[in-house]
Amino acid sequence: MRESEFLLRIRPYLYEKEGLVSSADEDCAVIAEGQAFRLYTVDALVEDIHFKWSYFTPYALGFKLAAVNLSDIAAMGGIPEWALLTLGFPEPPRGDFIEGFYRGLVEGLSRFGARLVGGDTVRSPVFWAALFLSGRTENPILRKGASPGDLIYVSRSLGASAAALRYFLSGEEPPEFLRKAHLFPEPEISLGRLLSEKALASAMMDVSDGLLLDLSKLCRTSEVGAEIEEVPVAPGATEEEALSGGEDYALIFTVPKEKERFLLESVDRPLYRLGKIISQKEKIYLYGRPVAPEGFDHFELG
Amino acid sequence: MRESEFLLRIRPYLYEKEGLVSSADEDCAVIAEGQAFRLYTVDALVEDIHFKWSYFTPYALGFKLAAVNLSDIAAMGGIPEWALLTLGFPEPPRGDFIEGFYRGLVEGLSRFGARLVGGDTVRSPVFWAALFLSGRTENPILRKGASPGDLIYVSRSLGASAAALRYFLSGEEPPEFLRKAHLFPEPEISLGRLLSEKALASAMMDVSDGLLLDLSKLCRTSEVGAEIEEVPVAPGATEEEALSGGEDYALIFTVPKEKERFLLESVDRPLYRLGKIISQKEKIYLYGRPVAPEGFDHFELG
Incomplete structure (x- = not known):
């Protein structure tokens, strides 16, 4: 099953409201609030699916996870704000694995003013990391909006x-x-x-x-x-x-x-x-x- | 390693600001915004760690994931608002697995006015689901604040x-x-x-x-x-x-x-x-x- 088929199947469960809440087909959920818009996005990296430890350090992986989410906020014309990390990992982390990963994540986020404010950590047979990131903008640029001749x-x-x-x-x-x-x-x-x-x-x-x-x-x-x-x-x-x-x-x-x-x-x-x-x-x-x-x-x- | 030790190690990476941003040691991140407070929480369920398919249907698991996150918002005295789901799963989902899970999640959320507005879905060797949920309150009740005699x-x-x-x-x-x-x-x-x-x-x-x-x-x-x-x-x-x-x-x-x-x-x-x-x-x-x-x-x- 391809992503496009999956998105078609889950579409009925996503809440949308013309001009106020956009969710499907966009890089971020866009929610109108007063004169501005709130942006919410999540992205995940899974060991051996999205990366291998043979060429990633914990620091680089934390930094990249930040970048992947920040890019979604950038794609809406947004200013990034708050991040929460969900981490699943299989065994007692070795040495400074934790410190390396969090340092990379926090340094990646803070270059653009985003702050890590929470998360959840669970045991998992395989390593994965899911990051939530919020942002804001007065003028969100959607995927929808291109016209012939542009x-x-x-x-x-x-x-x-x-x-x-x-x-x-x-x-x-x-x-x-x-x-x-x-x-x-x-x-x-x-x-x-x-x-x-x-x-x-x-x-x-x-x-x-x-x-x-x-x-x-x-x-x-x-x-x-x-x-x-x-x-x-x-x-x-x-x-x-x-x-x-x-x-x-x-x-x-x-x-x-x-x-x-x-x-x-x-x-x-x-x-x-x-x-x-x-x-x-x-x-x-x-x-x-x-x-x-x-x-x-x-x-x-x- | 116990959760308490882990939390001590990641504490330096969590952003806090007296009276404005609380993150460590709370059920939700609490962020002051004008006269109110924004609440952000994430929770994850991993197959065979937090549940087994032998006694969970996809519907029940979606419903429970909603409940677990809603409970964090309840614990701060909050009104739940927006949810994003990150899903990792290993193989082509069978039959109406997707519909069952999303229906349970969305029904669980909507009983309390919360709406699913986005997410990310990835391949993973093992099933896991991580939910982000936001909320708001004018008076967040923290874990901090109990006094002798209470x-x-x-x-x-x-x-x-x-x-x-x-x-x-x-x-x-x-x-x-x-x-x-x-x-x-x-x-x-x-x-x-x-x-x-x-x-x-x-x-x-x-x-x-x-x-x-x-x-x-x-x-x-x-x-x-x-x-x-x-x-x-x-x-x-x-x-x-x-x-x-x-x-x-x-x-x-x-x-x-x-x-x-x-x-x-x-x-x-x-x-x-x-x-x-x-x-x-x-x-x-x-x-x-x-x-x-x-x-x-x-x-x-x-």
């Missing part, structure tokens, strides 16, 4: 994290640039804030499961399609890794044509234009040819 | 859940009253609200790990001790199960002597007086004899 941008080159994983899984040490992209991905909090404050993006999400798969989700929610003409491939990565590797934690967003100049004037760093939104629902064209989205399905069962 | 009350008789587990683990079907206490425990949301609104309790928590263990936690945080003179044992349970069984999800709270009459006039249901708070720090006396707290350590490793 330009598609991504905040950095893609594929570095997947390339690092290729090294790790073959037992080799990747070059530092790739290693850092996989172990210490950078959440795009400040870019997300800028796009939200200046109302520059019509739709946005983060690239966690691979460019093609994530773009197809954005298109499905917005009821549009996309034409990709250029793909920014990270140095050391293959184009396949850039298209479908996942765990990039870049932001992908759409910009109305008339706002493009204002966008490029407002952001003092490179941004990468991929192509544009088209009206054909859920169709993705890559260099003119239709493609079926593939990526890392964190969920895929059986 | 009377100790519990909201219902104890041990029924542990008694049911005794039946389940020996392969027998327990009597309905016990079965319900274990599978469908009742969170004390309305009593918690009343105690908060009328400022009747000086300290409060829920009984999840057993009366003696939980009372000793309340005493440690309040820097006091306790004398127990009466223990309300649930029909069908042993006194040992009432003292140390756990998973009761009753409220245990302390009441200043001068408020006792107002308490009993305000609550139109039976309450059980256990004894009183004494000044000897962390000393618990049962029928005049000092006892070492024992209970279910959900966490205990190795």
Whole structure:
């Protein structure tokens, strides 16, 4: 069963209220409160499914868990606030495992002003960690909102994290640039804030499961399609890794044509234009040819 | 390693701010916001550690997970609001497993006005479920706050859940009253609200790990001790199960002597007086004899 089928089945149980509560199909639950919106997200990492201890230290894993959740808040244009950790682990932790993991988590969170305020710890046959993170924003940018003609941008080159994983899984040490992209991905909090404050993006999400798969989700929610003409491939990565590797934690967003100049004037760093939104629902064209989205399905069962 | 040792080790990583943010030693993280307080809690259930499928249906497990988290909100005198579920499971779910679990969860939550608004689902070698729940209150009742002379009350008789587990683990079907206490425990949301609104309790928590263990936690945080003179044992349970069984999800709270009459006039249901708070720090006396707290350590490793 793929994640998309699962999401269809649980959808009836998620509470939504037009304009007040968005939950399904978004990076965070979005809840209107007065003039602002509250953002809630959870993400989990499971040993041997999402990572292996052969290339992760406890510190790096705590730091990455923070980054993965912060990226969801970034994808809504939010300011991160409060975190709670649920930890399951199998045996008396060795040495400074606990201190290493918590130090990584808290350092990762506090770089963006987020604070760990609670949690629950349980015994489990296998190690897993689930983080809750809250945030707030006055202008949440949803996946819904892209219109035909909007330009598609991504905040950095893609594929570095997947390339690092290729090294790790073959037992080799990747070059530092790739290693850092996989172990210490950078959440795009400040870019997300800028796009939200200046109302520059019509739709946005983060690239966690691979460019093609994530773009197809954005298109499905917005009821549009996309034409990709250029793909920014990270140095050391293959184009396949850039298209479908996942765990990039870049932001992908759409910009109305008339706002493009204002966008490029407002952001003092490179941004990468991929192509544009088209009206054909859920169709993705890559260099003119239709493609079926593939990526890392964190969920895929059986 | 026991939970208490673990909590000592992670304490340096939890953010606290006098009067504004309480996190360690409480049932929920408590965060001041304007004139009110926001409550955040997480709880997890792991297959074969906290339950077995031999006596739980997916529906009952979803319902219980809701109850466990609702009980934490009740223990602060809060109104539950928003929930996010993180689910890890090992194989393609059979039949209507997903629908059963989510239906139980959502029905459990919605009885008290709480709504499921998001989550994350991942593959895992073993089934586990972690629920985040938020709430709010104008007057949070902390574990800290009990003073010598305060009377100790519990909201219902104890041990029924542990008694049911005794039946389940020996392969027998327990009597309905016990079965319900274990599978469908009742969170004390309305009593918690009343105690908060009328400022009747000086300290409060829920009984999840057993009366003696939980009372000793309340005493440690309040820097006091306790004398127990009466223990309300649930029909069908042993006194040992009432003292140390756990998973009761009753409220245990302390009441200043001068408020006792107002308490009993305000609550139109039976309450059980256990004894009183004494000044000897962390000393618990049962029928005049000092006892070492024992209970279910959900966490205990190795």
